[in-house]
Amino acid sequence: MEAVALTPRRSVEVIAALTKSDLKVRYGRGRFTLIKWLLDPFAAVGVYLLLVAFVLNRRGYAVGLSIACAVVPFQLVMMTIINALRAVDLRRSVITNMAFDKSLIPVASMCTEAIGFSACFVLIALLMVVYGVVPTVWILMLPAIVAVTLFFATACAFPAALIGLWKPELIPFVMSVARATYFVAPGLIALRYVYGRTHDLLIFNPLTGLFEGFRDALLYGQAPAWWELAYPTAFGVLLIAIVYPLWRNESPHFAKVL
Amino acid sequence: MRAHIRCEEVGVRFQLDRARNVVTPAYAKLVRSGETVWGLESATLEVCAGEAIALVGRSGSGKTTLLRVLAGVLPADRGTLAITGRVGSLLAIDAGLLGRLTGEENAVLIAVLSGMTRREAAGAMPRIREVSGLGAAFDRPVSAWSQGMRARLGFAVADCMAPDILLLDEVHEALDHEFRAVIEERAHALKQAGGIVVAAGHDHGLLERVCERAVLMQDGRVVDDGPVDRVAGDYVAAL
Numbered sequence: 001m002e003a004v005a006l007t008p009r010r011s012v013e014v015i016a017a018l019t020k021s022d023l024k025v026r027y028g029r030g031r032f033t034l035i036k037w038l039l040d041p042f043a044a045v046g047v048y049l050l051l052v053a054f055v056l057n058r059r060g061y062a063v064g065l066s067i068a069c070a071v072v073p074f075q076l077v078m079m080t081i082i083n084a085l086r087a088v089d090l091r092r093s094v095i096t097n098m099a100f101d102k103s104l105i106p107v108a109s110m111c112t113e114a115i116g117f118s119a120c121f122v123l124i125a126l127l128m129v130v131y132g133v134v135p136t137v138w139i140l141m142l143p144a145i146v147a148v149t150l151f152f153a154t155a156c157a158f159p160a161a162l163i164g165l166w167k168p169e170l171i172p173f174v175m176s177v178a179r180a181t182y183f184v185a186p187g188l189i190a191l192r193y194v195y196g197r198t199h200d201l202l203i204f205n206p207l208t209g210l211f212e213g214f215r216d217a218l219l220y221g222q223a224p225a226w227w228e229l230a231y232p233t234a235f236g237v238l239l240i241a242i243v244y245p246l247w248r249n250e251s252p253h254f255a256k257v258l
Numbered sequence: 259m260r261a262h263i264r265c266e267e268v269g270v271r272f273q274l275d276r277a278r279n280v281v282t283p284a285y286a287k288l289v290r291s292g293e294t295v296w297g298l299e300s301a302t303l304e305v306c307a308g309e310a311i312a313l314v315g316r317s318g319s320g321k322t323t324l325l326r327v328l329a330g331v332l333p334a335d336r337g338t339l340a341i342t343g344r345v346g347s348l349l350a351i352d353a354g355l356l357g358r359l360t361g362e363e364n365a366v367l368i369a370v371l372s373g374m375t376r377r378e379a380a381g382a383m384p385r386i387r388e389v390s391g392l393g394a395a396f397d398r399p400v401s402a403w404s405q406g407m408r409a410r411l412g413f414a415v416a417d418c419m420a421p422d423i424l425l426l427d428e429v430h431e432a433l434d435h436e437f438r439a440v441i442e443e444r445a446h447a448l449k450q451a452g453g454i455v456v457a458a459g460h461d462h463g464l465l466e467r468v469c470e471r472a473v474l475m476q477d478g479r480v481v482d483d484g485p486v487d488r489v490a491g492d493y494v495a496a497l
Contacts, residue, residue: 009375017370017379025358097347097354097412099330100371166285250282252333255326256272256297257280 018108069214085164106157136221155236261343268337299478315475346421357401390414
């Protein structure tokens with residue numbers, strides 16, 4: 001069969017088309033689209049800010065920015081997982097009608113959420129101004145930290161999409177587990193304020209490296225520790241090494257299930 | 259164009275879990291489900307350039323599964339399949355459309371997934387709009403469209419891909435008479451240009467106008483193959 005060859009350019013075309021359609025479905029159209037897109041991260045981060053800065057009345061160095069440095073990568077990972085859990089079913093109509101490389105579906109889930117959540121950087125910039133945090137040269141590490149976050153989110157999207165297809169009744173449970181990982185990472189309280197055995201254990205959560213990487217580059221103005229980028233990357237590589245071959249075997253059969 | 263299709267004992271397996279839901283192979287292993295049914299048992303078929311072939315048979319006889327294998331949507335779990343030529347398909351009335359997107363947005367998505375670049379897809383929009391004959395509805399979300407309108411868009415996109423092989427699964431039966439005539443005209447043009455048309459359905463009148471040959475499917479097997487009027491006639495007479 002003269003199938004369309006999957007070149008890098010072709011992959012980009014398909015991912016872009018899937019992402020664009022996903023964004024249209026998610027954000028709709030009209031003049032409120034941009035406002036909704038800009039307000040989404042404020043709503044997501046706002047609840048944690050209110051809880052920690054006002055309800056718990058915690059004191060600390062730029063506590064709002066510290067929380068934002070954790071919530072931004074977490075929201076990206078979380079939203080990618082939520083998107084991926086339903087990604088196959090949402091694309092049921094194209095999967096059952098068209099032959100294309102379904103490996104691109106989880107990648108498109110990540111791209112949709114990355115674009116959707118890029119408005120987060122408006123929030124971070126705003127909080128840096130509010131707390132008077134002056135950027136240092138280490139802010140240049142931000143693209144690398146964001147890249148690791150995107151890679152980690154993509155790695156999580158593959159198993160999430162498979163679970164969403166295999167056992168859709170587990171979707172709420174998986175979402176709860178994913179949310180819980182935020183609370184077994186230094187999300188509300190930075191790692192430097194956590195001591196002893198808890199401190200050592202938190203490092204095993206790959207989200208810890210992402211949170212602390214954002215804090216180092218944006219809040220503390222210092223170089224991220226090597227493990228902060230290496231550990232989530234290694235975790236993502238391991239996840240993909242395990243799940244991707246399974247995905248390649250399963251994806252041709254998706255149309256049978258849908 | 260030298261389109262060609264050759265299937266030799268092609269089969270498609272569906273694995274079931276304990277609740278008899280279809281599951282994927284790895285999941286079937288995970289839940290240790292051993293039950294397997296063959297949606298397509300053994301299809302052997304050769305279609306040459308310039309031919310139009312009708313797939314007839316009862317619902318569940320394997321027509322749709324065979325078309326999906328030919329379209330590359332489903333893998334052949336056994337047998338060999340060789341297809342020469344670019345395949346364009348319309349396998350369901352919803353034609354792969356997403357309800358919240360407009361006709362144009364859906365058309366771009368389908369065109370890109372079918373092999374066009376986004377630039378080519380954007381360039382093809384005026385023609386798709388014209389062929390579909392949807393007028394102002396083309397710019398509105400498809401959720402409010404009728405089945406016939408969806409099928410029109412799906413066919414217009416498939417047509418714009420300039421396929422060598424056109425696969426149609428009952429969808430033409432949802433279309434109005436005006437658009438059926440368009441499909442018939444395109445099908446005849448494709449045959450004359452050396453392409454292939456494979457159409458499944460229960461509207462034997464339409465199938466006989468487009469196809470000169472028919473294959474009767476029964477329990478996932480090809481049980482008869484010959485002139486469309488004879489095969490369709492025998493099938494109806496045996497009911």
